Amino acid sequence: MAASEEARRRLEVILGVARHGKLRGQFRMAFHILGELRRDKFGANSEKLRSDQYHLPLEDVETAQGILDAAQERAEAVIQGRSRSAPDQGSHRSPGCLPAHLPRVERIIEPASTLCPWGCGAKTKIGENVSKRLDVIPVQWRVLVTRRAKYICRRCSGAVVQAHAPEHVVPGGLPTEAAIAHVIVSKFGDHTPFYRQAEIYARQGIRLDRATMGNWSGRACFHLQPIADHMCRRLAIADRLFMDETTAPVLDPGRGQTNKGYFWAIVSDDRGHSGPCPPIVLFRYAPGRSGAFAEKFLDGFSGRFLQCDAYEGYDRLTEVARRQGPWTLVHCWSHLRRRFVKLARNSKSPIAHAAVRHIAQLYAIEAMVRGSSPDIRLVARKEHLLPMVAALKPWFGKQLSMISSGSTLAEDIRYALNHWQGLTRFLEDGRLELDTNPVENAIRPVCLARKNALFAGHEIGAENWALLASIVATCKLNDVNPAAYIAETLEAIIDGHPHSRIGDLMPWRFRKASSQAQ
Template sequence: MTLVPSLPTVATNPPSQAEAQVLVAQLQAQIQSLELKNQKLILELAHLKRIKFGVKSEALTVEQKQLFDDDAEQDLAAIAAELDEVPTCDDAPVSRLKARPRAGRQPLPEHLERVEVRHEPEQCTCGQCQAQLVKIGEDVSEHLEIEPARFFVVRHIRPQYACRLCETITAAPVPPAVIDGGMATPGLLAWVAISKYLDHLPLYRVEQIAARQQVILARSTLSEWIGRIGVALQPLADRLSEKLRQQTSLHADETPVQQLDPGKGKTKRAYLWAYRSNDLSGSPPMVVFDYQISRSGQHAANYLQDWRGTLMVDDYSGYKALFANGVREIGCWAHARRKFFELHAAGGHPVAAEALQRIARLYAIEEQAKGQTAEQRAQSRALHSQPELQSLHDWLLKLRPNIANGGGLAKAIDYTLRRWPALLHYAETGDLPIDNNPIENAIRPIAIGKKNWLFAGSERAGKRAAAIQSLLATAKLNGIEPSEWLKDTLEKLPTWPNSRIDELLPLRG
C-alpha cells in the first residue's frame, strides 16, 4: 500500500523553464496535500489520546482529575496518621508534616434527625472533697451517622369485628397499591428503582445487597417490580412531556445506547433522545428522555409533534427538517468553541488560541449577566455581546481566504461561519441560552451509567427506562430528593385523580 504519493518522474535531460515551473507547482501541491493530511492525523491522534488518557472535554474539573485529587488527600491523611503514632521523646524534636490550612468543618444539615446521646459523669460528687456537683453548662458536639439499607417487616393488623344481630363482619379496608397483594412497600419499590435508574446498579447487584442481610430478592421478582413501576409512572412521564412541549424554547441532543438483539446473539445501536427546558425561561426545569431504535430525525419530529419554538441543537442533520418546517434554530457556542479547542490542544495553534480568547469574552459577558432579568440580559447582550460577535465574524471572514482548505483550522472556521445566523441568535434576545451544555449535563449521568448496565434488554425496556429517568432527572433539577418523591408518589398513585396529576410531577412550586 502506498502511503506517500509518488513524485512526478523527472526526465533525464534538464527540463525547460516551463516544465520546471509545472514540476514545482506539482511538488508544492503534493507538499500541501501531505501537510493537510498530517495535520488531520495529528488532530485525530490528539483527540483519541484525550479520550483514552485524558479529559474528554475542555473543562478543567472532571471526574478523572477528582479521582487523583481524592487519592492524594487520602495519602496525606494516612501519612499524618502514621506520624501521629510514632513514639516521641520529651527532649527529642520530631519532624511533622506542616498542617495545611482548612476552612473548618461545615455545619451539618438542619433537616437531619438529631439523636441525642447523653454522657453523664460516673459519679455526681466531687472526686476531691465529695461535695455535690452542680451543672454549669454542657459541651455539645455533632457527628454524622448513617444507617445502611435496612430491611424490616411492616406487619399490618386489621381486627375483624362481627355484629351478632346482622351477622356482618367489619374491618379496615386494604388500600390499593401499585402492586396489589405484593410484599413490597412503596419504600422498597422506590429503593429498587433508585438503585437501578439513579445509582445505575444492575438488578443482580441489588439482589446481592439484599442477600447480605439474608433477604432473598430474586432478579425475576425485582424485574417484575420494575415493570409494574414503569406502567404506574408512565402517565406522569407523558404529562411531563406535554408540559415540556408548552415551553417556547428547548434544548435537544441524543446519545447512543446498546440494545440486545436476541436473534443475533449480540447488541445493536439505539438512541436516547433528550429534550430539556431553557433555564432562562423562568419555568421549573424539565428534562425528558425519548428512547428510539435509530438516529433518524423523524423521531425528533414525532416527539415534538406540532411544537413550534426555538430549538438549541448541534449541527446534526437530523434536525434540519424541523427548521424547514417552522422551528427556529439556535446554535451552540460550546460546539463551535470545541473545534478550535481541539486544534489548540493538538499543538498550541496561535489562531485557535485567539479564537478561544474571543469566545471566552462572550462567556464572560454571560457570567456577569447571571441573575439578571431577561430585559437586563438583552440590554447587556446588545451592548457587549453583539459588538464582540461582529468583531469575531469580521476576523474570521478576513482570515478564511488565507487558510488552506481541508485543514483543522479551515474546518473550525467553516463550521462557525456556516452556522453563524444560529450562533448569533442568542445575543438578539435576553431569554435564550448561549450553548447546549444543560442538555449535555443531563445526558452525562446516562453515559456514565451505561458503562454499568451495558445495554437495554429490549425496546420496551429502553422506553421504560427513559420514562423513569425523565422523572428522576427532573426531580434532581428541581432540588427534590428523588427517593422521597418516588416513595410518596407510589403511595399516592393508586387513588390519585387524573385531574390532579400535575400535583404529582417533580416540579418545584
C-alpha cells in the first residue's frame, strides 16, 4: 500500500511539471523560434542569416531549454527517490572549456562523520569525485598605492634622493592606464555607453560620472593619435581596399537636435587569400554621404581596387586623376543576392529563387578556395566560376525580356546588368573577393552602438569615436585583447616610446589574445 502511494505521489509530481502553464509557454516559444530559424537557414532558395543574427533568438531557445532541463531533472530525481543535489552517476555532460590559465580555488566537502557506525574506528579514504565548475566574481577594482621613498645622507648636506614620479595619461589623477582602457573598450568595443557604465560601477561602490569617463577617453585619444595615423599610412599603401558607410546621429548643440552624419569604414583584409599584410580597420567621420568624402578620405592612397557597394557616390573615384590612375571599383555579389532573397520571400518569384540558387553556387565554389593563394584562387575561378558567370548574364537578359519592365524583379535584374563589369572583376585577380563582407563585418558594431546612444555631442566627439573604434576593431581583427593592448600602449607612449618606432606599437605586433595568460 505504501509503495502504491509513493508511486502515485511521484506521478503527480511529473504531471504537475508537465501541466505547468509557464512550461507550456516555453515549449510554444521554443518551437516557434526554431521554426523561424529553420526556415531562414534551411528553407529553399533563401539566403542564410548572418551568424550574429541568430544570437538573440537562440538565446531565448536556450533559456527555454534550460527550464525544460531543470523540470526533467526534478521529475527524474523524484522518480529515483534522490535529492536534487545528488550527483547523477550516469550524466556525462561536458563542463565546457575551462582554460588552464584560470586560477583554481578548491573546496573540500567531507562527510559529517568518517567513523564506522559499527565501532570499527575511522574509515579509510579510497578515492574522491572531482567536479569543475566555472565561477565568476565581479570585475575587481582596486586602489594602486605608489610609494616613492626619500633618502638623505645624515653625514653631509647632500640632496634628497627620490625616484621620479611616473607619467600618467591623467597627471595626478584617479585612473591607471588599465582603468582607462577598460572604460574605452566597454564603450567602443562592447557598446556600453558611459552612463550605463556609471550604473554598473556604482553597484560596486565606484562613483564615476560620464564627464569623467569622457575626459579620460579624450586624453587617451590624444596619446593614441600616432597609432591611428600609422594605421592610416599602412592602409594607404594597400593595393586593394574595402569601403562602406553608415549613418551616425550627432547632436547639434545649438538647436538641441540631431544631425545625420556618417561613419565611413576603410578596411584592408588579406586573410581571404593568405596575404602577408595585417587586417586594419579605419573609421572616419563625415557630415554627409557625398562621394566627395570618399575621395577626400582616400586622398594620397595608392591602391588600385576598391571593393564597395553600388552606391553612385563611389563612381566619382573612377575619374580621379592620380599617378596610379583612377580607382577600379569591384562590386558586391552579396548586395545583389540580398535583392533577390528579399523578392523571393515577399513575392515567391520563381525567377528570384533561381537567381538566388545561381549565386549560391558561386559562393559554394569560392568557399573551397578561401584562404588559398591568389594564383590558386584565380585558376579555380577561371575553371569553375567563369563559365557559370558567363551563362548567368544572358540568363538575366532573357528573364528581363519576359517580365514587366516596371516590376521590382526587372529593377533588380537591371541592377545586376548595369554593374556587371564591377561584379565580374573578381575573375581577373585572385586577391579580390566576391563581396564586401570584411567591411560590412567591421561596420556592423557601429549599428549596435547607434542603437545604444548618440555617438557624440558634436562632430569632434564623433571623430574621437572613430579613432578609438578603429583601434579596438583592428585589435579584434588581429586576435588581440584590446583592453590589454590599449593599456600597455598608453604606458609605452607616456614613458617616451620613440615616435620613429611607432610601428612597434601596432596591434598586429602585440601578443595574441590566445596567449594572454601564458
